[in-house]
Amino acid sequence: MATSNNSFLERTFSHIRLAWREATDNRATLERLNLSPELSNDDEAILRTWIDHCLADKGGEIASRARAATLGQSYLELDPIGQQRFLSILAMHYDTNRVDVEQYIERWQEASDDSRAEAARQLRNVLEPPRMKLLTLFNELPEGIKFLVDMRAQILSLQKQHPELKPLEADLKRLLISWFDIGLLQLEQINWHSSAELLEKLIAYEAVHAITSWDDLKNRLDSDRRCFAFFHPNMPNEPLIFVEVALVKGLADNVQTLLDESAPVGDIEQADTAIFYSISNAQQGLAGISFGNFLIKRVVKELQHEFPHLKQFSTLSPIPGLTRWIHKQPAEELEQLPGGKALLPHIQDQALTLTTEQLAEPQLKAPLIKLATYYLAKAERVGGTAADSVTHFHLSNGAQIAQLNWMADTSVNGLNQAAGFMVNYLYDLPNIEKRSQAYLSQNKRSLSSSIKSLLSS
Amino acid sequence: MATSNNSFLERTFSHIRLAWREATDNRATLERLNLSPELSNDDEAILRTWIDHCLADKGGEIASRARAATLGQSYLELDPIGQQRFLSILAMHYDTNRVDVEQYIERWQEASDDSRAEAARQLRNVLEPPRMKLLTLFNELPEGIKFLVDMRAQILSLQKQHPELKPLEADLKRLLISWFDIGLLQLEQINWHSSAELLEKLIAYEAVHAITSWDDLKNRLDSDRRCFAFFHPNMPNEPLIFVEVALVKGLADNVQTLLDESAPVGDIEQADTAIFYSISNAQQGLAGISFGNFLIKRVVKELQHEFPHLKQFSTLSPIPGLTRWIHKQPAEELEQLPGGKALLPHIQDQALTLTTEQLAEPQLKAPLIKLATYYLAKAERVGGTAADSVTHFHLSNGAQIAQLNWMADTSVNGLNQAAGFMVNYLYDLPNIEKRSQAYLSQNKRSLSSSIKSLLSS
Amino acid sequence: MATSNNSFLERTFSHIRLAWREATDNRATLERLNLSPELSNDDEAILRTWIDHCLADKGGEIASRARAATLGQSYLELDPIGQQRFLSILAMHYDTNRVDVEQYIERWQEASDDSRAEAARQLRNVLEPPRMKLLTLFNELPEGIKFLVDMRAQILSLQKQHPELKPLEADLKRLLISWFDIGLLQLEQINWHSSAELLEKLIAYEAVHAITSWDDLKNRLDSDRRCFAFFHPNMPNEPLIFVEVALVKGLADNVQTLLDESAPVGDIEQADTAIFYSISNAQQGLAGISFGNFLIKRVVKELQHEFPHLKQFSTLSPIPGLTRWIHKQPAEELEQLPGGKALLPHIQDQALTLTTEQLAEPQLKAPLIKLATYYLAKAERVGGTAADSVTHFHLSNGAQIAQLNWMADTSVNGLNQAAGFMVNYLYDLPNIEKRSQAYLSQNKRSLSSSIKSLLSS
Amino acid sequence: MATSNNSFLERTFSHIRLAWREATDNRATLERLNLSPELSNDDEAILRTWIDHCLADKGGEIASRARAATLGQSYLELDPIGQQRFLSILAMHYDTNRVDVEQYIERWQEASDDSRAEAARQLRNVLEPPRMKLLTLFNELPEGIKFLVDMRAQILSLQKQHPELKPLEADLKRLLISWFDIGLLQLEQINWHSSAELLEKLIAYEAVHAITSWDDLKNRLDSDRRCFAFFHPNMPNEPLIFVEVALVKGLADNVQTLLDESAPVGDIEQADTAIFYSISNAQQGLAGISFGNFLIKRVVKELQHEFPHLKQFSTLSPIPGLTRWIHKQPAEELEQLPGGKALLPHIQDQALTLTTEQLAEPQLKAPLIKLATYYLAKAERVGGTAADSVTHFHLSNGAQIAQLNWMADTSVNGLNQAAGFMVNYLYDLPNIEKRSQAYLSQNKRSLSSSIKSLLSS
Secondary structure (H helix, E strand, O other), X not given: OHHHHHHHHHHHHHHHHHHHXXXXXXXXXXXXXXXXXXXXXXXXXHHHHHHHHHHOOOOHHHXXXXXXXXXXXXXHHOOHHHHHHHHHHHHHHOOOOHHHHHHHHHHHHHOOOOOHHHHHHHHHHHHXXXXXHHHHHHHHOOOHHHHHHHHHHHHHHHOOOOHHHHHHHHHHHHHHHHHOOHHHOEEEEOOOOOEHHHHHHHHHHOOOOOOOOHHHHHHHOOOOEEEEEEEOOOOOOOOOEEEEEEEEOOOOOOHHHHHOOOOXXXXXXXXXXXXXEEEEEOXXXXXXXXXXXXXXXXXXXHXXXXXXXXXXXXXXXXXXXXXXXXXXXXXXXXXXXXXXXXXXXXXXXXXXXXXXXXXXXXXXXXXXXXHHHHHHHOOEOOOOOEOOHHHHHHHHOOOEEEEEEOOOOOOHHXXXXXXXXXXXXXXXXXXXXXXXXXHHHHOOOOEOHHHHHHHHO | OHHHHHHHHHHHHHHHHHHHHHHHHOOOOOOOOOOOOOOOHHHHHHHXXXXXXXXXXXXXXXXXXXXXXXXXXXXXXXXXXHHHHHHHHHHHHOOOOHHHHHHXXXXXXXXXXXXXXXXXXXXXXXXXXXXXXXXXXXXXXXXXXXXXXXXXXXXXXXXXXXXXXXXXXXXXXXXXXXXXXXXXOEEEEOOOOXXXXXXXXXXXXXXXXXXXXXXXXXXXXOOOEEEEEEEOOOOOOOOOEEEEEEEEOOOOOOHHHXXXXXXXXXXXXXXXXXXXXXXXXXXXHHOOOOOHHHHXXXXXXXXXXXXXXXXXXXXXXXXXXXXXXXXXXXXXXXXXXXXXXXXXXXXXXXXXXXXXXXXXXXXXHHHHHHHHHHHXXXXXXXXXXXXXXXXXXXXXXXXXXXXXXXXXXXXHHHHHHHOOOEEEEEEOHHHHHHHHHHXXXXXXXXXXXXXXXXXXX | OHHHHHHHHHHHHHHHHHHHHHHHHOOOOOOOXXXXXXXXXXXXHHHHHHHHHHHOOOOHHHHHHHHHHHHHHHHXXXXXHHHHHHHHHHHHHOOOXXXXXXXXXXXXXXXXXXXXXXXXXXXXXXXXXXXXXXXHHHHHOOOHHHHHHHHHHHHHHHOOOOHHXXXXXXXHHHHHHHHOOHHHOEEEEOOOOXXXXXXXXXXXXXXXXXXXXXXXHHHHOOOOEEEEEEEOOOOOOXXXXXXXXXEEOOOOOOHHHHHOXXXXXXXXXXXXEEEEEEEEEOXXXXXXXXXXXXXXXXXXXXXXXXXXXXXXXEEOEOOOOHHHHHHHOOHHHHHHOOOHHHHHHXXXXXXXOOOHHHHOOHHHHHHHHHHHHHHHHOOEOOOOOEOOHHHHHHHHOXXXXXXXXXXOOOOHHHHHHHOOOEEEEEEOHHHHHHHHHHHHHXXXXXXXXXXXXXXXX | OHHHHHHHHHHHHHHHHHHHHHHHHOOOOOOOOOOOOOOOHHHHHHHHHHHHHHHOOOOHHHHHHHHHHHHHHHHHHXXXXXXXXXXXXXXXXXXXXXXXXXXXXXXXXXXXXXXXXXXXXXXXXXXXXXXXXXXXXXHHOOOHHHHHHHHHHHHHHHOOOOHHHHHHHHHHHHHHHHHOOHHHOEEEEOOOOOEHHHHHHHHHHOOOOOOOOHHHHHHHXXXXXXXXXXXXXXXXXXXXXXXXEEEEXXXXXXXXXXXXXXXXXXXXXXXXXXXXEEEEEOOHHHOOOOOHHHHHHHHHHHHHHHOOOOOEEEEOEOOOOHHHHHHHOOHHHHHHOOOHHHHHHHHOOOOOOOOHHHHOOHHHHHHHHHHHHHHHHOOEOOOOOEOOXXXXXXXXXXXXXXXXXXXXXXXXXXXXXHOOOEEEEEEOHHHHHHHHHHHHHHOOOOEOHHHHHHHHO
């Protein structure tokens, strides 16, 4: 995992390196630092002098940007050790200046009513670590935004071993939150007319049901499907998040059926339901910056406009935490849960990875359905939110838990994580905001009548 | 001026109102506040409750955005008095909370080395006025960014009479600086193939040499001209700043010649010089957020790429402060300045608005040239920077004062402001950064040999 | 007219000359003929040798195309006399070879049933004048198609004085009919987002109600208007024909109202009628090649798709032949026509150019309405088709004569041509083909009940 | 082969059927013929009545186009037998009318000098079979041009068994030649940014070196490669012909090296040679309509513009007829040819399909090289043109036979057809036209010094 992540970063960094080299070939004035790949101690001194230079406001913004270009290029030429050392220097030596803060706290405390707003502004400024300015300077470079996104991905993968990087990661996140504000993003449809360059990335980034080939991808972009993504205007070929939708008749209850390339193309005139069957975040460096709720809402609107005869909008979602949760329950507690007693003998001392044959046994089906329903509708984390992260995501967005589907994902992953179960979350536009608030403020989960009757059975 | 500004704002606001109405027709859930146009005291209470609601995080971000849409629409339906009251409410009641700040100052002061970064982050957060969040929420609306830009233009025009709006203006500026960072902008060429909608705006926004007709505009976009502008991806038809360039042989020394529609189109193959003869900021709401230096530098690069045989890049610039400065000099001081003694009789008790006939008199020409040269090369503001704002702008960007041109702009405006003088500032790419630093850090102005010899004569 | 036409041709030819010069700068091998501008007798010999060379198939198609480029460029460098002589040479010396035709007629007559199709093909080939091949060769040049279109415009303006050009004109027309077949054209909407370069051409090409300024044009492209044009893919900035449509409530009966820039923009939600108030052919060189019927039909479909609530599609058309026709009627015949007797005194020995004041007299209105109705509904050319060319055009396309409008065009032109009358032709989609056939095969004109009752009154 | 062709046609026809159904859903007036799939004798009568109706000019062009739409749709709903019968009806019953021709021959013979051109025009018209008009009417339908292209492909595959279709095929070819004239086509670059829909077709249409996967394709579109195609504006996603180019250092002499996906990407800055290593016609229905010569010439110009440092432009071409030709030579004649005697024992009674191991034997290499050189430089068809079709193609275009490459294509196909040989044809721009003429008019082949010395050795 670590390696695959690194090789991924290496690829995009090498792409950016190329773009910068081209761009800077014309900058006759671009100086080079010639650091050693692993950033030796001597180099560290050179580097810090250069950064100080870059942050000093003396030469004006154009000079600062030119120096930042030198710095960015130097960074890309370092090896992984050197890059980590570079980041640690930024994290440790370019933090907020404590003495300044103390001074401006005093000023704020002594400010008159008239000057307090200005004093607050100044205090906020000195609380800003100097490295923030440096990070901002990178954005004018070609692919500069992507560079910062990937730098954050890199820090996230490093910070367990290098906790000193955490404040730097927090700064970068704050910067990216401001630039990736939902109002600055563009929703675009992706289809078979899209460029191969972009489609190739869908294959790479799909995180829920892996795309196994170009034929698989083509099937997901056929005339009875839709795919939408958010883009940032400065990263035109990089989807931030994308969702795959099938237009079908009735609630789809099995994902293998949807993904079957040999199945005939559906008749879009007959479709009354849009099924959101896969939603993937594409940028590791934007982890924790949420677009999913806006994406679903915007796509529902697009689909309503294109297909006025659609009657319901629903997901077909995995339940990634189900079997893990079951195993975590102490035997005595599991016994008390719906279906728990009947299941207990089957899961003693073993992972709940049942084969499709085992699942087909009647004595397992009924208790598993009971327990899964309980998990979705009742199981809680500390604070009262839904135990499953996907459930929590959709309830927060205002969806309803609509239908539990037995044997709906019989892939290895589907059996491992959720004993083959999947669930439909329903997005009912007039009720979305009301349900979202009810869940967020009072932990109330909206349940369909079918789920309610499973619960009470 | 105030009226023209207001009517300008009214036009764009009415355009935005239309865009929002369309967008929100589909939002069945959009509530309406039904405020009175002038925002009565009762309405103020309704408004504040709604804002509080909008800022409370209870319902999640989607609900907040929906409420902000209601708020934005209500704002646009107010009359000018009501809008000013709305803004004043934002400025006065949604400022930083003082008690919170005191509490977090204490936490920061008591923080350990490990937790100080986090404490600084939290202190920065509470220093942020709550209205900032509200402003950000508007950006998802169609034309939302343009709405905020124009709102700042409105505040700028109001804040002399309503100084309580200043902190709100400062917040808005900070927000816009982050979104309009140079790295997020796109440079685009504008020509006769551009849309009429865009070209119409050039006519409206040109601030240096007014565009008098579509024929005048077409002349400025002919095959021996170039025009470039910066755009923000979320304001696609709104130039932020644009520059007009003529490709000529030798340094152009007269702007009427350049603007003469009946003159034959220049032979671009023979051109060795690019003359930047007009640069206009197009958005009043982005006042004080600087793009000009980047625009010139980027355009120089574009031109170098398209026309490798160009040898020099220069402006043909007005000297807007010249006659005003002359008049401000006390007689006894003016007498000491180069050319001052000879001029004194001509400017006693009258504005230095000379007709072209008067300027043609030989006894005026020589002393005026001496004085104008002194003004450009020596006259200072407090702090040692150049007295003229345009001179200061180009020297900051790394240009050289290259050539003073007699009778170069004989329009009424040109005669009034600068006795018909114009000046060429030279952008010599290899020396730009060095010159910019010399000026910014030591107030050193780069002068051509011709200017030097005028000075010493 | 001749001069304006010539100056128009000169402008586009000079544009094409420029495009070719650029394109051929890179063709190191392009030879030049260096003919005298007026094409002397000596030059004629050079020219004919070169054409023979060009038509000889020896060197393959690439060489032929290169020689045609030389020829085209030489043509553009001739003066008007030289160009006419060039065309006359083509017309007279590169016609069908009579001896060949006789030989292949014989072959066809002697052909067996099996070989007759091939013999017909060969006979057709030898009937094709050699100059056709030459004309075709020009199309690969940049703007080559436009060159041929304008060459035909030029021949059309010359052929009265130079009847020897007629067969050449007929060949060119045949070639253009094949390339401008309706299936190869593209319908595009034109609006305020279109390029200034294209919009400028609308102003130049509008033939019915002159566009007087960019403001007038903007009014015609406002949100309650639509404008569509056909384009050929190889002439992307040149509309072939365009139509201007107003979306209004009820049948519009006055064109000055529609063109009034100061009138408020209509509410498109309330509109139930699309009024086609201007349709202009833009290319003189495509005279006699008809697109109008297809344009109207396609635009009706586009509008139905965009505005499903539109209930009727109608023109507001001039009656260009009305007053001319009245004057041509012998007094004794006019007396017999509806309204004729009452009008006779007013039009004796004078043009029927009535002022709006005269038209306002009640004794004129009634008889004029009667006579105009008769003209539209009954007056015939030899063969039984409608007397008015515009009436004939719309009836051929399947329209109905729907409403006669008094004082509907009070411009000088409107009063001169039609005593201020205009007429609405109704396009009722389900009946278009039936009506078109009834008119084309039996001369039956479809009349609305209001026209019928005017007729019978 | 026949089946694959049919399934190919079925696919595109079914695509067109879909497009028409959509388009005609809105045509309330579209009638349906409801023919039986195999077109029974009764249906034939219905069909002929309908066609007569369609060709009769009574109802005007709009009605004719509507009837043609009905006809086209009926055609697509027939089964293969029915379609063939439909085509045969067109071929046999809508041919030139013999009596009309005789009448107009007479008129032409009797025409005066003044009226002869017009009489020729009329005779040409009656020689045109009525079905030509019908074919033309299809072009306004969506995908109408593609429909006609594929209809010709279908006729070409049928006409061996149905020779009565030949005149219809000839008509269709004539129509397509006029619409696909080189001047109406657009050259476009294809790369990894192109749509997947288009790239998928490259994979399907590549005819020289099969594209085995999307990775193979991506390698051929990498930064050291270029791919260009001609398109018709009415068939935007259908390449007509495309060429693949590698930018390398020196003449590439092995195609497997070029196609090796694992080879590193070449350094484009170092490249001095453009190698055209594959050129494929994509539309079977355009067989015999030549674009290849124009494509190469245009691409050479594009490359010269993008990479001014390129020094030579060359193909790396197969020699498809080599082994077949060798086997056709009678033993006594082969013995007289260069290398023939040495080879004779190896090819007695067997195909010359040598394995790479056999080819590696030294006693084979020298005589094979001699014989292959002779084949390229001397072997003739009747009339004196080059024996190999590829050689003939490039010599006609003005290329030089530059270099023979041993073991250059060791794929099964390469060994079968040409014993692994490939050849470079050099395109030297200043000499192209001269060489093309020398070959086309005198059969002179341009040979490089290396080929000459191989010949004389």
